[in-house]
Amino acid sequence: MKRNYTTFCILILFITQSGCVKRYHNNLNSVLWLQTSAEYQLITSQTYKLANSAIDKALSDKNWSAFPPQKARGKYSGLDPAIIMDIDETILDNSPFNAQLILDNKIFNSSVMDAWVSLSNATAISGAVQFVTEAKEKGVKIFYITNRMCKKRESGISPCPQKKDTLQNMNNVGFPKVTDSGELLLRYEQPSWNDDKESRRKFVAKNHRIILMVGDDLGDFIKDVKHYNTPERRSLIVGKYESYWGEKWFILPNPAYGSWLKILSQPREQYLRGFN
Numbered sequence: 001m002k003r004n005y006t007t008f009c010i011l012i013l014f015i016t017q018s019g020c021v022k023r024y025h026n027n028l029n030s031v032l033w034l035q036t037s038a039e040y041q042l043i044t045s046q047t048y049k050l051a052n053s054a055i056d057k058a059l060s061d062k063n064w065s066a067f068p069p070q071k072a073r074g075k076y077s078g079l080d081p082a083i084i085m086d087i088d089e090t091i092l093d094n095s096p097f098n099a100q101l102i103l104d105n106k107i108f109n110s111s112v113m114d115a116w117v118s119l120s121n122a123t124a125i126s127g128a129v130q131f132v133t134e135a136k137e138k139g140v141k142i143f144y145i146t147n148r149m150c151k152k153r154e155s156g157i158s159p160c161p162q163k164k165d166t167l168q169n170m171n172n173v174g175f176p177k178v179t180d181s182g183e184l185l186l187r188y189e190q191p192s193w194n195d196d197k198e199s200r201r202k203f204v205a206k207n208h209r210i211i212l213m214v215g216d217d218l219g220d221f222i223k224d225v226k227h228y229n230t231p232e233r234r235s236l237i238v239g240k241y242e243s244y245w246g247e248k249w250f251i252l253p254n255p256a257y258g259s260w261l262k263i264l265s266q267p268r269e270q271y272l273r274g275f276n
Contacts, residue, residue: 025102030255034095041126044252048127051214051250052134055083058211058248059138066248067201067210068241082208083135084201086215087146089254091132092122092169098256108257110149117148117162120169125252129174131214136176141208143183145200145220150186162186198223216254229263231271 034040058064062077066084070076088094097116101107116122132142150160158164163186167178178184185193185200192199197219204210218234219225222241228234241249264271 025105027098027256028102031095031098031102034093034256035099040253044125045127047250047252048131048214050246051212052131054212054247054250055135055138055140059140062209064248065210066213066244067205068244069202070205070210076205076209079207079209080141081139081211082141082143082204083212083214084143084145084204084210084220085132085213086217086220087144087148087166089125089216089256090214090220090252091125091128091144091175092166092173093125094122095256096121114149114151114153114162117165117169118153120165120172122169122173124173124175132175140211141183143185143204143208144178145185145197145204147187147195147197150189160186160189163189195219196223196225212248212250214250214252216252217258217260219259221249221251225259226263231263234260234263 058066059081065071065076085091094116097113100116101112106112135142144166146166148162148166150162152159153161163181163184166186167181167184171177185203187193187195201210201213213221215221217225218228218237221244222228222237225237228237238245245251
């Protein structure tokens with residue numbers, strides 16, 4: 001039996017290397033769902049409709065804040081209202097980048113991701129443009145906090161070409177024009193702005209009452225998300241902020257990547273729960 005299994009594995013390896021069969025990529029079904037399912041479009045549209053319905057309530061209540069440190073500190077009721085939003089998989093769809101990784105049988109690479117960003121080719125997530133447009137019409141300022149890295153490219157002189165690329169992409173797909181580049185905050189645009197977004201949320205909170213936050217990862221809402229490094233700990237922190245979800249915090253699905261995946265140790269099959 002062992003010999004037959006070994007022979008089978010060698011045969012599969014030969015076929016795969018010969019190009020007759022492409023190795024199954026572990027992100028295939030996730031990206032297929034993002035790109036082909038009507039359910040995904042319905043979920044994002046539904047989420048944005050719910051978030052939009054919360055804006056009027058937030059504007060009418062001067063004690064309303066979606067940022068816990070701001071609420072704890074107080075003295076924010078007279079500040080202008082603002083919404084904090086993530087970029088990738090929240091307002092812009094990067095599934096073509098992830099699909100290309102699958103087609104090329106590769107894993108994530110930051111240089112390849114930056115090349116994708118430079119194209120300014122991502123489409124809008126369903127419901128996002130309408131949400132941002134209506135929020136701005138109600139006098140709410142939008143701040144986009146993204147972990148796209150602010151980094152000089154070898155072929156250019158700009159210290160942060162990713163900012164221009166992202167703004168161009170947003171304009172291309174119909175988002176209201178960002179007139180102040182300070183509304184888009186990239187990772188390492190300032191030395192203290194690392195991959196934990198809390199410092200940038202605090203930056204916004206200095207002069208604005210944060211009424212809603214929208215993202216696709218716990219890190220878009222909660223600080224030090226890396227510390228919650230097991231599924232159980234992540235569930236506990238979600239429960240701690242139960243009153244925020246669907247009221248002040250709105251999260252979109254992302255089965256392709258995120259902090260949820262990074263905390264899972266190999267082999268990841270150990271986390272599967274069967275019925276036996």
